Amino acid sequence: MSANGADLVVVHLYPRLLRTYGDRGNVLTLARRAEWRGFQVRLVDVEVGEPLPPDAGLVVLGGGTDRVQEIIGADLASRRAELGGAAARGAVILGICGGYQFLGRRYVTLEGRSIEGLGLLDVETVARARRIIGRVNKAHAALWGREFDLVGFENHGGRTSLGPQATPLARVPRGGGNDGRDGTEGAVQGTILGTYLHGPVVPVNPAFADAVLERALAPATGGAPLAPLEDGAERRAHDEALRRPPESAPRRRRLLAVAAVLALLLALAGRAAATEIDEDGALGTRVAVCATNPTEVLLHRTVRTVHDRTVHHGGYVGWSIRSSASAASHCSSI
Amino acid sequence: MRPSPPVRAYDGTVRALALGVRGASRLARTGAGTSLRGLVIQKLDPGFVRRRAARLDGGIVVVSGTNGKTTTAAMIAAILRSGGDGVVTNASGANLFRGVAASLATMPTGSRAGVFEVDEGALARLVPALRPRALVLTNVFRDQLDRFGEPETVAGLLGDAARLVRGTGAVVANVDDPLLWHAVRDTEPVGYGVVTPPEPPEMAAGGPVFDAEPEVCPRCGGPLAYRRRTIAHLGAASCAACGWSTPDPPFLAEVRGASTFDSMSLRLSDVDVDVGIGGLHNAYNAAAAVAAASTFGVTARDAAVALREFSARFGRTERLDVDGARVWVLLMKNPAGASVLVRQVVAERRVGAVLLMVSDRDADGRDVSWIWDANFEPLVRRGLPIVAGGIRAADVAVRVKYAGGETVAVEPDPGRALAAARGAAPSGTDVAALATYTSMLDLRGAALGSKVDAVAEVAPV
Numbered sequence: 001m002s003a004n005g006a007d008l009v010v011v012h013l014y015p016r017l018l019r020t021y022g023d024r025g026n027v028l029t030l031a032r033r034a035e036w037r038g039f040q041v042r043l044v045d046v047e048v049g050e051p052l053p054p055d056a057g058l059v060v061l062g063g064g065t066d067r068v069q070e071i072i073g074a075d076l077a078s079r080r081a082e083l084g085g086a087a088a089r090g091a092v093i094l095g096i097c098g099g100y101q102f103l104g105r106r107y108v109t110l111e112g113r114s115i116e117g118l119g120l121l122d123v124e125t126v127a128r129a130r131r132i133i134g135r136v137n138k139a140h141a142a143l144w145g146r147e148f149d150l151v152g153f154e155n156h157g158g159r160t161s162l163g164p165q166a167t168p169l170a171r172v173p174r175g176g177g178n179d180g181r182d183g184t185e186g187a188v189q190g191t192i193l194g195t196y197l198h199g200p201v202v203p204v205n206p207a208f209a210d211a212v213l214e215r216a217l218a219p220a221t222g223g224a225p226l227a228p229l230e231d232g233a234e235r236r237a238h239d240e241a242l243r244r245p246p247e248s249a250p251r252r253r254r255l256l257a258v259a260a261v262l263a264l265l266l267a268l269a270g271r272a273a274a275t276e277i278d279e280d281g282a283l284g285t286r287v288a289v290c291a292t293n294p295t296e297v298l299l300h301r302t303v304r305t306v307h308d309r310t311v312h313h314g315g316y317v318g319w320s321i322r323s324s325a326s327a328a329s330h331c332s333s334i
Numbered sequence: 335m336r337p338s339p340p341v342r343a344y345d346g347t348v349r350a351l352a353l354g355v356r357g358a359s360r361l362a363r364t365g366a367g368t369s370l371r372g373l374v375i376q377k378l379d380p381g382f383v384r385r386r387a388a389r390l391d392g393g394i395v396v397v398s399g400t401n402g403k404t405t406t407a408a409m410i411a412a413i414l415r416s417g418g419d420g421v422v423t424n425a426s427g428a429n430l431f432r433g434v435a436a437s438l439a440t441m442p443t444g445s446r447a448g449v450f451e452v453d454e455g456a457l458a459r460l461v462p463a464l465r466p467r468a469l470v471l472t473n474v475f476r477d478q479l480d481r482f483g484e485p486e487t488v489a490g491l492l493g494d495a496a497r498l499v500r501g502t503g504a505v506v507a508n509v510d511d512p513l514l515w516h517a518v519r520d521t522e523p524v525g526y527g528v529v530t531p532p533e534p535p536e537m538a539a540g541g542p543v544f545d546a547e548p549e550v551c552p553r554c555g556g557p558l559a560y561r562r563r564t565i566a567h568l569g570a571a572s573c574a575a576c577g578w579s580t581p582d583p584p585f586l587a588e589v590r591g592a593s594t595f596d597s598m599s600l601r602l603s604d605v606d607v608d609v610g611i612g613g614l615h616n617a618y619n620a621a622a623a624v625a626a627a628s629t630f631g632v633t634a635r636d637a638a639v640a641l642r643e644f645s646a647r648f649g650r651t652e653r654l655d656v657d658g659a660r661v662w663v664l665l666m667k668n669p670a671g672a673s674v675l676v677r678q679v680v681a682e683r684r685v686g687a688v689l690l691m692v693s694d695r696d697a698d699g700r701d702v703s704w705i706w707d708a709n710f711e712p713l714v715r716r717g718l719p720i721v722a723g724g725i726r727a728a729d730v731a732v733r734v735k736y737a738g739g740e741t742v743a744v745e746p747d748p749g750r751a752l753a754a755a756r757g758a759a760p761s762g763t764d765v766a767a768l769a770t771y772t773s774m775l776d777l778r779g780a781a782l783g784s785k786v787d788a789v790a791e792v793a794p795v
Contacts, residue, residue, distance in 0.1 A: 017548045020476065025706025028736050048557075065484040068548050071555045135700065153701040198703040203732050233735045236744065237728035 006042035007220040008034050008213075011052060011059045013099075015045045017072055021097060021155075023062025025200035030058060030216075033209055037227050039217060048075040052082045056091050058216040059083065063097030063198075073115065076102055080118050087120060092191045092216040096201060100186070100194030101125045101158050110157075120192050122163035123178075131157045132180050136197060137241050139177075139185050141170035141208065143193075144215060148207035150185070151241035152197030160196075162187050169195055191215060204241060206234040341385065348382055352439035383431070383463045386438035392419050392446035394464050395626055396457070398492060399472030399514070401671050402619045403429065403451035405611070406472060408647050409623035411449040413632055416640035420445040429453045434460055447630075454488050457495035468629045469499045470622050471507040471523075473568065474514045476547060477668040477699065485513060485547050493517030504629040506622060509583040510568040516552035516578070524629065525583030526621040528564050530614060531591070546670065553578040565614055566670035585628070587621035589614065595651050595662050595682055603634035610645045613678045615671065649774040651678075656781045659756050660684075660764040663781075665774050666692075668699075672708035672768065679766045680712045686763025688713055689755040690730050691723035691748070691773035698770040702726050705733050714739035719758035723751035724773040748773070749780040 012027045031041045044053050048071075052059070064072070087093055095103040104123035107115045117125075132154055139150040150170050159179040162168060168178070169186030177185035177196070186195035193212070195201055202209045206229075214226050387394060392414075397407040411421045422445045424437040429451045437450070452460050461469065474489045496505045496518040507518045509525030546567035549558040556575030563569035572579035588601040593612030600607040600617055602624055609620050624637045646652045649665045664679070666672045679685055690710070694700045713720060714737045722730035722744045731744045743754035755765045769777050 017550070019548075019707065021701065022703035022706030025703070025733075025736070028706070032736055064548070065486055067484070067486050067555075068550065071548075071550060133700075153703065155701060198701055200703050200706050203706070203736060204729065233728070233731045233741075233744075237726075237732045240728045 005040060006055075007039040008057045008217055009042045009044060009053050009055050010034075010216075011044050011046055011056045013046050013052075013059055013061045014048065014064075014072055015062075016047055017068045018062040018064040018099060020063050020065060021198040022200040023060065023096060023099075026062070026094070026096065026202040027060050029200075029203040029209055030060070030213060033206075033229060034213055034217065036229055039220065048072060052079065052086065056086050057219065058212070059086060059091060059093045061093070061095045061099030061102060063099055069098050069102075076118065077116065080120075083118060083120060087190065087192055090191060090219060092193065092212055093120065094212060095121070095192075095194040097156060097196055097198065100196060101160065103192060103194050104160065104187075105163070107158065121187050121189050121194050122165035123160050123187050123194065124163070125158040125160045127157050128159055129157065131155060132176055132196075134176060135241075135244065136172060136176055136185070137244060139170040139172045139197070141186075143169060143188060143208070143211050146207065146211050148205070148211075149238075149242060150195075150197060150201070150205050150208060151238055152199035152201045152204065154196045155198065156196050160187070160194075165189055169193065203234065204237045206231045206238065345382060345385060349439050352436060356436075356440060383435050383438055383460070386441070387448065387464045390422065390446060390448045393467035393630060394448040394450065395468045395470060395630075396461060396464055396466040396495075397449070397451045397470040397472065397622075397626075398454055398457055398495065399470075399508070400454070400475040400477045400488065401667060402472040402615060402622070404647055405616060405650050406470060406619040406622045406626075407449050407451040409619055409641060409644055410470070410626050412644050413623060413627045413637045413640040414447050414449065414630065416636070417632060419447045422448040422450075424450050430456045431459055434464070454491050457491060458498075461495045461498045465502060466499060467503045468626045469496060469503060469505050470626045471496065471505065471514055471518060472618065472622060473508050473511045474517075474547070475566065475668050475670045476704070489513045489517040489552075493521075496521040496523065506625045506629065508568070508618065508622065509580050510564060510570065510618075512558060512567065512571050512580060513547060513552050515580055524585070524625050525581065526585035526587070526618075526625040527570065527580075527583045528568075528614065528617045528621060529562060529586060529588045530564050530617075531589060551576060551578050565618075565674050568618075585621050585625040587617050587624075589617050592681060593617075593678070595678070595684075596646070596653070602638075605634040605638050607634070607638040607641055609641050610643065611651055612682075613651065613674060615674045616651075649769070649778065654778070654781045656752070656756070659759070661752070661756075661781060662764060662766045663774060663777060664766060664768045666708075666768045666770055669704045669707035669709075672705075672710070675768050676708070676710055676712050679718075679768070680716050682764075682766070684764045685718065685759075685766045687719045687721065687742075687755045687759035687765050689721045689723055689751055689765060689767040689769070689777075690734070691751065691767065691769035691777060692727070692730050693725040693770050693773045693776070695725070695772045698772050702729055705730065710734065711737045713737075719755075721745060721751055721755040721758060723748060723755075723767075723777075724770060727751070748776040752777060752780055 010027060010031050031043050034041045046052055083093060101107050102117055103121040104117040104125055105119050106117050106124050108126045110127045110129060135153050137151045141148055141150045154176055161179055166187040166189045168184035169188050171183055172185045174181065174183050177183060210226055395410050397403050407423060411423045414421045420442060422437055422441040424433050430453050434450050471492050474485050476485050492514060499505060500521045505518055505521045505523040507514060507523040507525060509515050510527040549567055551558055551573035554573060554576040556573045558571040558573055561570040570580050585603060590599040590601055595612050596610055598609045598612040598616060600620060602621060607620060609616060620641055624634050627637045649663045652663045654661045654663060664675045666675055679688060692702055692705055694702050710733060719742045720734050720739060722741045725746055727744045727746045731741045734741050742758045745751040745754050759765050767777055
């Protein structure tokens with residue numbers, strides 16, 4: 001027990017500024033799950049210019065808009081020693097989305113400007129215009145000797161790559177996660193954690209919540225396992241998310257349907273053109289190839305795009321149209 | 335300026351086609367009439383909107399912003415209609431280019447004025463085409479971040495639109511929204527705001543307000559201090575660091591006494607305004623409507639007469655009578671909006687049960703994290719039975735659990751959710767249903783036994 005009688009001091013860092021994606025839900029859930037097990041919890045909000053409590057056992061750093069992240073940048077930079085010291089004492093530091101990026105070594109903006117991070121996690125993030133947006137329900141996490149599934153939602157422009165000292169929090173299908181390519185999500189380094197998952201991530205992933213809590217409570221419990229809680233509501237939300245198809249945006253299905261109809265029309269037109277030219281004789285074969293090719297290109301690309309869940313809403317449409325247009329111009333040049 | 339006879343004949347043909355498409359889709363009961371006929375026009379002839387709009391010589395009002403578009407536009411239309419003018423409006427949710435095109439194509443021949451709610455993302459295209467006499471900007475809240483991007487981006491879109499009407503029309507803007515007010519600062523905006531009576535004790539939030547946008551100065555990024563506050567980050571604010579401050583607006587609505595779902599008393603421009611719809615957010619909508627009407631030469635007194643008859647629209651505090659039980663349908667779009675509705679429900683003594691419906695289709699916003707930023711705790715403190723509904727009913731149940739309560743049922747099916755809520759409400763009390771957009775459509779469908787009307791209004795996102 002710490003001096004003021006709390007078993008766990010939970011710090012919400014910048015709650016007024018970094019709170020874009022239900023970050024309070026993460027803090028609230030961690031605090032409640034400790035309280036329900038009989039631990040005394042003190043929740044402390046730390047704003048710009050306020051000191052971190054010296055007995056902080058769990059620090060949560062959420063995400064914010066670009067502008068707000070700029071506003072807190074200087075204050076956060078001044079906390080390197082403070083947060084590093086807390087982590088060295090065994091405090092768990094959980095950064096989510098923007099908070100995850102802050103914990104890393106640096107963040108390179110779209111304009112190519114490099115912003116130094118806290119350097120607590122061996123990761124680097126580079127901003128990209130095309131955001132990775134979508135539901136996550138195939139993430140398999142390994143954290144401090146436990147394994148569990150994670151569900152949530154991700155929405156980030158940054159592509160994060162892990163250095164040798166950090167290990168991925170979870171494995172995800174290609175297209176989502178840290179950089180959309182390497183199949184990793186989040187990062188762990190000692191007691192420091194980062195993830196891109198919203199949901200918020202803690203309430204709908206009780207196994208993750210308890211892994212974090214058990215570690216943060218270790219000074220009070222000596223590392224003893226936590227008593228199980230009645231988790232019916234949480235498990236139901238978690239399991240329903242797990243069972244859903246990875247991406248079910250109706251817009252995509254509509255676009256796929258439109259693309260399929262267009263492809264069919266193109267195919268019919270192509271066949272008609274081919275028949276007509278066949279009747280003419282001369283150029284038959286060559287033009288038939290040209291007329292059916294775009295269809296194949298379009299179909300192929302459409303299917304590929306739908307599988308590639310990183311593609312942004314707007315980008316998807318543009319891409320299909322572009323691919324058909326480029327196919328058409330290729331055709332006319334034959 | 336009247337178009338030449340061939341153009342008029344052409345427009346007449348487009349109009350006939352659009353009416354035909356509407357008729358056909360109604361016959362086919364596909365419910366896609368609004369967007370389909372608009373889409374046809376959008377593809378065939380983008381100049382059509384400009385020419386049709388120019389025929390509305392009584393002037394056009396465009397309403398945009400995150401919350402309150404539909405109700406504010408409906409209030410303005412009601413005020414202008416009371417002056418005897420035929421007023422064209424677009425259907426709720428049909429607020430992209432194609433929705434406005436569809437409304438213009440099928441407008442009655444006697445129409446003189448137009449009032450259109452326009453999606454923030456469609457302003458850049460529609461404002462130059464419509465050339466509004468008044469552009470009304472309601473507020474900027476975080477809403478569907480997966481679709482819109484950040485509030486700062488949206489404020490930028492509204493500011494750009496305001497600059498497009500500068501010189502030809504008036505900008506009417508919410509002075510209580512610091513980010514928005516700063517974005518329109520160089521357009522000589524007509525401001526409006528709201529003053530409230532002191533907060534009842536059970537609503538006192540304590541600690542940071544999580545449904546608000548960050549309270550930072552839009553000019554320098556310093557912390558904002560509030561002289562008065564209403565909803566989330568809305569209020570009269572100033573920055574100690576750089577001296578930026580919101581002015582006292584010419585249209586300041588003072589809320590008098592307690593409002594109910596279907597009544598509210600305001601004092602505005604030295605006139606008593608009784609509105610047939612309650613809630614703080616509707617005080618803002620009414621103030622915006624009176625301010626907008628003033629740019630058409632309508633006095634606050636005349637506007638007040640029109641607003642007295644005003645009743646709720648499609649899912650916005652809409653009363654449904656279901657087999658003798660009363661169900662209030664309250665559209666919930668984002669954390670701030672949800673928190674205001676919670677305040678309204680808690681203050682409304684007629685309510686005996688709450689149905690909280692959250693879905694995650696495109697039109698709802700696919701990331702439901704925001705439910706943790708909304709202040710649902712007062713519902714639990716008032717001891718109301720809560721039913722979780724919508725596609726994400728299970729997430730709602732978790733949210734309620736961590737608010738200190740327990741749901742009486744978790745039911746994604748709208749019909750069964752409604753039945754559970756009715757069963758939980760003591761006899762003689764009403765059900766308040768807070769629902770996200772498509773949940774609201776599902777609920778209306780279940781309650782009214784038909785989905786046709788609801789589907790016709792699906793937002794083209």
